[in-house]
Amino acid sequence: xxxxxxxxxxxxxxxxxxxxxxxxxxxxxxxxxxxxxxxxxxxxxxxxxxxxxxxxxxxxxxxxxxxxxxxxxxxxxxxxxxxxxxxxxxxxxxxxxxxxxxxxxxxxxxxxxx
Amino acid sequence: xxxxxxxxxxxxxxxxxxxxxxxxxxxxxxxxxxxxxxxxxxxxxxxxxxxxxxxxxxxxxxxxxxxxxxxxxxxxxxxxxxxxxxxxxxxxxxxxxxxxxxxxxxxxxxxxx
Numbered sequence: 141x142x143x144x145x146x147x148x149x150x151x152x153x154x155x156x157x158x159x160x161x162x163x164x165x166x167x168x169x170x171x172x173x174x175x176x177x178x179x180x181x182x183x184x185x186x187x188x189x190x191x192x193x194x195x196x197x198x199x200x201x202x203x204x205x206x207x208x209x210x211x212x213x214x215x216x217x218x219x220x221x222x223x224x225x226x227x228x229x230x231x232x233x234x235x236x237x238x239x240x241x242x243x244x245x246x247x248x249x250x251x252x253x254x
Numbered sequence: 255x256x257x258x259x260x261x262x263x264x265x266x267x268x269x270x271x272x273x274x275x276x277x278x279x280x281x282x283x284x285x286x287x288x289x290x291x292x293x294x295x296x297x298x299x300x301x302x303x304x305x306x307x308x309x310x311x312x313x314x315x316x317x318x319x320x321x322x323x324x325x326x327x328x329x330x331x332x333x334x335x336x337x338x339x340x341x342x343x344x345x346x347x348x349x350x351x352x353x354x355x356x357x358x359x360x361x362x363x364x365x366x367x
Contacts, residue, residue, distance in 0.1 A: 144297075173354065182341060182357030183298065196354060231297050239347060240286055243355060245297025 142166065144246035146232050152252045158220035161249045165213070165234030171195075173243065174207055174217050175231040183231055189215065222253045258342045263362040266332045274327040274361055276342030281322050286345045288355065289316065289327050291338040298341065298357075301327065337365045 145164040153159050165172050170191050175183035186205065188195040191212040200207070204223070209215040219226055229248040235241050259277040266272040278287070289301040302309055302316045304325070309316040315328040329336055341360040 175357075182339075182359055185354050185356070188354050233297070240288075240303055240345070242288075242300030242303075243290075243298075245299065247295070247297050 144232055144234055144244050146230075146246035146249055148249055149247070150250050150252075152254065153222055155224055155253050156221040158218065159222055159251060160216050160218045161230050161232075161251075163215045163217070163232030163246060165215070165232070166236070166244055169234035169236050169244070170212070171235040172209060172215050173233040173235075174215070175233065175245075177229045177231055177248070179228070186217070219251075222251075224253050227251055227253045258344060258358055260340075260342055260358065260361045262359065263364065265364045265366060266329075266336075268334060268365055268367050269331050272329040272332045272336070272363065272365075274329075274340050274342075274363065275324065276326070277324050278342070278344055279323045281344055282346070283322075284347045286347065287316065287318060287322075287325050288343045288345050289314070290341045290343065290355070290357075291336075292341070292360070293335075293338045301340070303345070332363075332365045334365050334367060337363055339363070 147162050172189045174186045176186050177183040186200045187197040187207045189209045192209045207217045229250050231248040233243040233245040235243050286305050288303040290298040291301050292298040302314050304316045317326045339360040339362050341357050343355050
């Protein structure tokens with residue numbers, strides 16, 4: 141099966157600019173996650189979707205970050221305006237049915253804010 | 255959420271077994287123990303999970319202490335491709351956040367040829 145696709149692979153922007161990341165999960169996976177991974181740290185959950193509904197966005201900085209999954213398939217994560225501390229890898233993951241079904245991660249988008 | 259404690263880094267020689275420890279003294283009776291690994295420049299990938307009994311799959315073995323306060327991921331013959339950060343994660347069966355994974359810092363495994 142095809143894995144989780146993310147684009148772009150790399151992005152460099154200046155602070156106060158806006159940026160968007162795209163994720164296409166594994167076909168049929170209803171649950172989708174966005175994680176932020178700062179260099180040297182483990183991934184931190186930003187938002188979780190079940191189909192096109194938000195399950196948990198408690199750690200999403202809502203003043204600048206937004207995410208959507210309009211048709212319950214693809215998802216986009218947006219940052220506007222970006223800050224220097226947003227420099228990180230943004231990982232998308234999806235999960236199939238079943239209590240302990242594993243998360244499948246994409247290879248992420250590496251964002252550098254200058 | 256219950257937390258895990260792992261060594262920051264470990265070294266191993268190629269083709270030797272590797273035992274990666276994880277302490278989780280506050281684990282609840284229904285928490286599953288999951289392991290993921292992250293190779294350089296890639297997203298994390300699932301390795302194995304268990305509840306009480308030891309588990310084996312094609313990638314690794316998971317040994318769970320009888321009191322469940324610790325576990326060990328075992329790579330039977332380390333290869334250079336096993337060099338990665340290994341994360342031990344406790345996963346409640348039905349937490350309010352919908353089965354998300356909370357990652358800690360993990361153990362960076364270095365494999366020497």
